[in-house]
Amino acid sequence: MDCLGREKRRQNTHKTLRGIAEMTTSQRSACVPVRLTTKELLPNRQSERLLRITAAIADAVKREEVFEAVVDEVGAALGALTAALWMLRGETSTLDLARAHGDEDASRHRYEHLSLDGPPLPPTDAIRRSAPLWISSQEQLLAEYPHLAGTVTPGATYRIACLPVVTARKTVGVLVFTFDTTGSWGSDDDRSLLLLVVRYAGQALELLLLLEAEKVSRANTLRLNEMLTGMLGHDLRNPLAAIITSTRLAQMRTEDERVGKPLSRIISSSARMGRMIDQLLDFTRVRLGAGMTLRRDRVALTPLVRQVMDELDDAHPAWTLRLEEHGDTHGTWDGDRLAQVFSNLVANGLQHGSAEGGLTVTIDGAAADRVRVEVRNRGAIPDDLLPAIFEPLAGRSRRLAGSRGLGLGLFITNEIVRAHGGGIVVTSRDGDTSFAVTLPREQGAELR
Amino acid sequence: MTTLHPVLIVDDDEDIRESMMDFLQDHGYAPVGATNGKDALEKLAGGLREPCVIIMDLMMPVMDGLTFRDEQLRHPDLARIPVIVVSAFREAAAVVQDMDCAGLIAKPLDLDELLRVVRGLCSAA
Secondary structure, rough: OOOOHHHHHHHHHHHHHHOHHHHHHHHHOOOOOOOOOOOOOOHHHHHHHHHHHHHHHHHHOOHHHHHHHHHHHHHHHHHEEEEEEEEEOOOOOOEEEEEEEOOOHHHHHHOOOOOOOOOHHHHHHHHOOOOOEEEOHHHHHHHHHHHHHHHOOOOOOOOEEEEEEEEEOOOOEEEEEEOOOOOOOOOOHHHHHHHHHHHHHHHHHHHHHHHHHHHHHHHHHHHHHHHHHHHHHHHHHHHEEEHHHHHHHHHHOOOHHHHHHHHHHHHHHHHHHHHHHHHHHHHHHOOOOOOOOOEEEEHHHHHHHHHHHHHHHHHHOOEEEEEEEOOOEEEEEEEHHHHHHHHHHHHHHHHHHHHHHEEEEEEEEEEOEEEEEEEEHHHHHHHOHHOOOOOOOOOOOOOOOOOOOOOOHHHHHHHHHHHOOEEEEEEEEEEEEEEEEEEEOOOOOOOO | OOOOOOOOOEEEOHHHHHHHHHHHHOOEEEEEEOOOOOHHHHHHOOOOOOOOOEEOOOOOOOHHHHHHHHHHHHHHHHOOHHHHHHEEEOOOOHHHHHHHEEEEEEOOOOEEEHHHHHHHHHHHH
């Protein structure tokens, strides 16, 4: 959450304080029967405590922070010996200990999970009754819960408050505080303060639960969309394959150039569509966390890059493509995926660069543990695009001249190189652009 | 009179199946189509002359390519027929690895490659 958001929450907190009396009298579980003014309800010391509590809660953003504020900060502000929060697990009857402060580890472990259907306990009873439960002494505790006799330190002195945390819609948990015995539950002020605090904690927890539910819902929707995209991409391949196969067949059956040319266009456009579908499927795999699947084998990089360049050279007669290599260019890589990488990078240079300077690919196999391949051409990448060049759809918004793809090519290129444990460095200055791919020769090798 | 080599093409996509059949017919083969693995097994058991190659998709309803291959390998008479997998499934290579197939061709099909593989297998038959 940004600073502005926090400041707004602080302001709301102070408004809340001004409306404390009304809130208290209107709340469902409050036991203050008459409308009181803020001044009457809150002596200075209590007001200070509330300010401290509300500020801590207002500052909490993450789940752990909210729990810490609701338990630790509230407990400390109230002068509690111990404080603990149990949250109901979804729609079940199980309570999970969300946070505890001041308890011994053994005690925390014993009460980590409570069941509303299990033996009666003060926290579960408070939830079952949907009402606060006040216990003034160990004697009262053991009188009402005799089965706890073996679990308490005999003769210890404390008071216990078990307060159901009720949001606008339902009970979501229970806050339990223990105090020393210097006070009593006889004072309405004491109880009102605790009920007010628990109400405010409930609001913070409700907001947290809403935000978490929204986050889960958003993530599910996104995942569903991406799965649908993946399925659609896969299913589009079959009709596309039928189009290409049938067109190729028609091409073979005719020698009429007037028919042959449009058939060629159908094939080249279909092939382009096929590449887009491949990119979409790769993108979906990466987005769904499946990553790039590699089929590693012994690969000689020079013939692989040469073949890629030869294929592109035919379609770009105005360009001069040069391949330079030195050293050992072998490694254990996925040859098909690397062909995709260099095809993307060279095609990218041909699309966006200037033919005058040509395009040079240099394979440097001098190092023992890695091979570096640089694709260099004349042409400049805009400064503002450079830092995000490997982001999906990076160049899409400006529709760079000559761009005919989905805007996923460089993203996928980078993902393939990363899956190999390598990296790409892109530089563009003085009218020269270079993409330098570094690949560790072996699987599992780390680049330094 | 020259006897044409029979080729069994198993694909649930009618357009792809028929275009492959047309293509192979143009090149001197006698293609027979099947819509899924079960249909292919029934055709093989029903008196179809033994094909020199089975060209098969992986993902099909009723009986997929993997199950078909398992069934085929259980029948000594059928087990020797080589199978080429044609698939639009990107990770097909990993699947085909365990199927002991004669080859894998990705969709969209490279017809020249298909013809080369079929010629190689059928001339050896």
